[in-house]
Amino acid sequence: MFPVKELDLHATEMYPGTQAVARAIALLKAFSDAQPEWTLNDLAQATGLHKTTAFRLLSALEAERLVMRNPLSGGYRLGVELIAMGGAAMRANPLRAMSRPVLVTLAEQTGEAATLEVLVEDYVLVIDEVPGSNPMGMTQDVGHRLPVHATATGKVLLAARPEAELAQRLAERLPALTEHTITDPQQLRSVLARVRQEGVAIAVGELEPGFTAVAAPVLDRERQVVAAISVGGPSVRLTAERLPEVAAMVQMSARQISRQLGYWPG
Template structure:
């Protein structure tokens, strides 16, 4: 194994960056000149990138321009940047109120990725670095996010299997579906000794301006500090924290939305 960059990937990245000039389109010959590559190599790169939607051919000029997938990727980055700014102050307050590690996670396939995190002030605490991936079905954040997936997307996750990590992990698809329905109804999720014995967490959803659940906010702690009564109390705080972040993202509760003006 080597950490040396792959030349093809490097050239593909350089090719995409060539479009930062914001020209309407760029031809194969001009791209080859700017990149110092042969036209056949550039054409192969463009063909591959076009198949993935990263570039497209301008039917009027015959040149190439960035594809819609690049726009979608940019929007995904924007959401994460907006999420970081919106969640920061709320995470600080949540940690002050609970004393526990507080984090924000997003769903990637069947895993949760923690994109923001503040450590607990307790000497006995969990250590989960930002960027770490954890199985969605065995965590409170993941359950919140799975609970709000479209049916087709949830079906794909369940079809891939639900590995067990402890005797408490929910590995039956039917049982998990029932739990996810309860989570949608009550507005929060818990996980106790499911990913790791001795670890518990509670989570609530974060919604965007379109009322879509885009992330989950949670606290995690040793199970001994998160008994049933404490979990219920923290659940209320997490629901409030999730709504606070959501409002900062532009979300408005249904009850506060003004009805659309009638056309006369």
């Protein structure tokens, strides 16, 4: 229906002899929460593949259960094997393993949900989440892709990217998710400047109304920002006066994880 990849960041020049695999992956990446089910023709069009090719690749994916068919509609959906692989990927993620205990105490201290997120292509991916002790937890966000410009973690991760990349990412007006979402690239740029200085980012009602989050960067031994952690909850609990205190906790936790990764300040 629509072309799936608008901007191809990370557009690594393809390794020779990997066309088929790259195409199969492109098919998998076409599935999203917004469009979880595809018809063959639409999917072929969206990925720019020949119908026959898409069919053949999908058959291979289906045989291995990475893709399944909706028995009623005949449409293609992501398959159960991906659930298994996703679980394995999560549990095998070294960053997640290191961060978990820190996130747990952070969630305890603040009473709010704590998350670990990384930048993947044009989204922020939630790698781990520890629900807050307070009610209205159970957010179940792990594995979700969130927009970079409307999240505290996104701002933190974005702030660390080189100018050339930002130019690409902030080329045009950003989509509004709430009335508080920053949609003007220039405005976001100045926000990022402050995030760089302060080492913290906040998002108040920018992703969804009534939801506030604070994030801080996680650095590795090469001083690269590899992830961001955040604490988030209802804006009525994470009030303006409480934010500084929470932000400090988030920053301390982030530094703790960074140190485990071999980061050394100074």
